Structures are given as structure tokens and as C-alpha cells.
Amino acid sequence: MANIVLIGMPGAGKTTIGRKLSKALGRPVLDADDKVVEQTGRTIKDLFQEGEDVFRQAETEAVKTLAALDGIIISCGGGVVKRPENIAYLQQNGKIFFLNRDLAAIAGSVDKVTRPLLNSAEDRLTQLYKERLPLYLKYADYTIPVDEDFDKTTKYIIELVRKAGL
Incomplete structure (x- = not known):
């Protein structure tokens, strides 16, 4: 059974939607x-x-470990798309779902204390979004619009998963 891989900006809903998918599909959800x-x-x-490179290397090792598992839901960090090797690992046994949430909604929901790259507020969030959006779109098998109703988003993903036989 293929993995369900969730990518997107910090605050896009990956953790919450991952948990909801786990409950509905009976699959474990693991966070990269x-x-x-x-x-x-060590903490993130x-x-x-x-340095960011130190973290990114550790992230690649974590992604490699998770991608080798079968039939799980993987919730990835927002910057996972920065290294093509991460995507290659994830695509070996998974389909990638980009959770595309409005930037204004993200700005209101992220915890900047626990997200090191967002400590310099909304300008940095906008910059990250501009850098990452083309990568999210490039690597996604499915682009999922996310509004404030995470239950509706979860149901939509479940429909896609079932139609695709994942």
C-alpha cells in the first residue's frame, strides 16, 4: 500500500489533517x-x-527512513521540497499531496516560537511561500485547496485516495 505524503507551508494543516486521515483510514501518521x-x-x-544545512541533512535521513515504510501517512516539514533527494525518496512508495492553504490563514495560525525560519514574522513567511510554491506545485501528485474546514479537506483527500486505489 502506497504512502500518503503531505507537504505544504508551516501552518497549512499537515499535522491536523494527517491525524484526521489516520483516524479515518486506519493508517499510522508519522511526522518527519x-x-x-x-x-x-536533538530539537529542530x-x-x-x-545551520539550516545541518537540519536539512537530518531531515533527509528522516525522510529516507519514513519513505521505506509502507502504507503510512507522512507529514513533512515545510522545507522538505528544498532537496530533490527528499522528493525522490518520498515518490518511491508514495503519492504527494500539497496542502495549499491561503497565506493569510497561515500567518494567523503558525507558532513562530517553534518554527525557526518564521521568527522574523510575515515578511519571512511571504518570502518562504514565494520560494517554495513552485516546488510544491512541481512535486505534488495532488494539489489540495485548504480552507478553514479541515474536515471537508480530509474528506476530499480520502475520496482521492480511494479513487486512486492508494
Whole structure:
């Protein structure tokens, strides 16, 4: 059974929708950032303090580990698309769903304390969105519009998963 891979900006709803999909489909949901912490024994913030490259390498190792599993839901960090090798791992046994949530809604929902790249507020969020949007669109098998009704979004993804035989 193929993996369901969720990508998108921080605050797009990957964690929440991942949990809802897990409950509805009876599949485990695993978070790539949690796997980074588990594998390194360090927080995301600590890794970023050594430099973004240090974190990105740890993220790649976590993605490689998760992508080798079967029939799971993988909730990825927002920057997973920055390394093509991450996408190659994820595509080996998964379909990628880009959760495309309005930037204004994201700005109102993100916790800037736990998200190192967003500490300099909305200007940085806009910059990240402009950098990442083309990558999200390039790598997505499915682009999912996300509004405030995460239940509706979850049901839509479930329909797509069932139609595709995932």
C-alpha cells in the first residue's frame, strides 16, 4: 500500500489533517520533524542553530527512513521540497499531496516560537511561500485547496485516495 505524503507551508494543516486521515483510514501518521528529533536526539531549533544545512541533512535521513515504510501517512516539514533527494525518496512508495492553504490563514495560525525560519514574522513567511510554491506545485501528485474546514479537506483527500486505489 502506497504512502500518503503531505507537504505544504508551516501552518497549512499537515499535522491536523494527517491525524484526521489516520483516524479515518486506519493508517499510522508519522511526522518527519518528529523523526528528525528521534534520530538525532536533538530539537529542530538546536539543529537550526548549527545551520539550516545541518537540519536539512537530518531531515533527509528522516525522510529516507519514513519513505521505506509502507502504507503510512507522512507529514513533512515545510522545507522538505528544498532537496530533490527528499522528493525522490518520498515518490518511491508514495503519492504527494500539497496542502495549499491561503497565506493569510497561515500567518494567523503558525507558532513562530517553534518554527525557526518564521521568527522574523510575515515578511519571512511571504518570502518562504514565494520560494517554495513552485516546488510544491512541481512535486505534488495532488494539489489540495485548504480552507478553514479541515474536515471537508480530509474528506476530499480520502475520496482521492480511494479513487486512486492508494
